[in-house]
Amino acid sequence: MFLRLNGFKAVNDRLGHAAGDRLLAELGQRLDRSLRSTNAVARIGGGEFVPLMEDASRNGALALANRICELMDTGTTADGQPAHIKVSIGVSFFPRDGDTVDRLLSTADWAMYEAKRSGRPVVVIP
Numbered sequence: 108m109f110l111r112l113n114g115f116k117a118v119n120d121r122l123g124h125a126a127g128d129r130l131l132a133e134l135g136q137r138l139d140r141s142l143r144s145t146n147a148v149a150r151i152g153g154g155e156f157v158p159l160m161e162d163a164s165r166n167g168a169l170a171l172a173n174r175i176c177e178l179m180d181t182g183t184t185a186d187g188q189p190a191h192i193k194v195s196i197g198v199s200f201f202p203r204d205g206d207t208v209d210r211l212l213s214t215a216d217w218a219m220y221e222a223k224r225s226g227r228p229v230v231v232i233p
Contacts, residue, residue, distance in 0.1 A: 108172060109215035110138070112154030113193045113223065118185050130185040134192070137178050141171070157212065163200075165231060172196045172229040180228075195223040198231040 112134065119127035131154070138148050138156055148158045158175070160168060176194045183190045197218025205211035214232060222230040 108158045108160070108168070108175075109197045109199075109212065109219040110156045110158060110175065111195045111219055111223065112156075112179070113195055114191045115154030118190050118192070122185050122188060126186040126188075130183070130190055130192075134179055134183070138175060141175050141178050157215075165200075168198050168200075169229060169231055172198055172231075176228040194228055195219050196229045197222055198229065200232070204232050 112131075115127065115130070118130055131150070135148070135150060135156065138158065142148060142158060142160075146158065146160045148156055150156050158171075160171065163171070175196065179192065179194045183192045197215045197220070199205060199211055199214040199218060201211055204214040218230040218232050222228060
């Protein structure tokens with residue numbers, strides 16, 4: 108999965124980078140708690156995270172992505188101020204959508220941009 112926090116830049120601009128850092132830490136913890144202990148998550152920059160799942164089915168990945176969206180989109184504040192954060196997630200599968208890390212991330216990133224462009228929270232590569 109490639110996950111982007113939409114609206115994160117506005118939090119940094121409005122409340123400062125320290126508030127943005129605290130928000131990232133909180134949302135990163137929410138994301139980590141949403142995953143099984145056998146899964147992993149990495150922050151790759153700004154408001155971008157990559158959750159990794161082993162042996163996920165299309166339906167399982169979609170269910171997890173939707174659960175992540177619900178967790179990340181509810182009750183978000185930064186330094187007591189409302190933070191209007193929405194999540195866009197793109198999902199790709201190894202080896203079908205890429206047989207290298209770079210290709211797999213690129214495909215998931217493309218799917219995330221498709222989700223953002225279409226106004227849907229999640230896009231799974233067909």
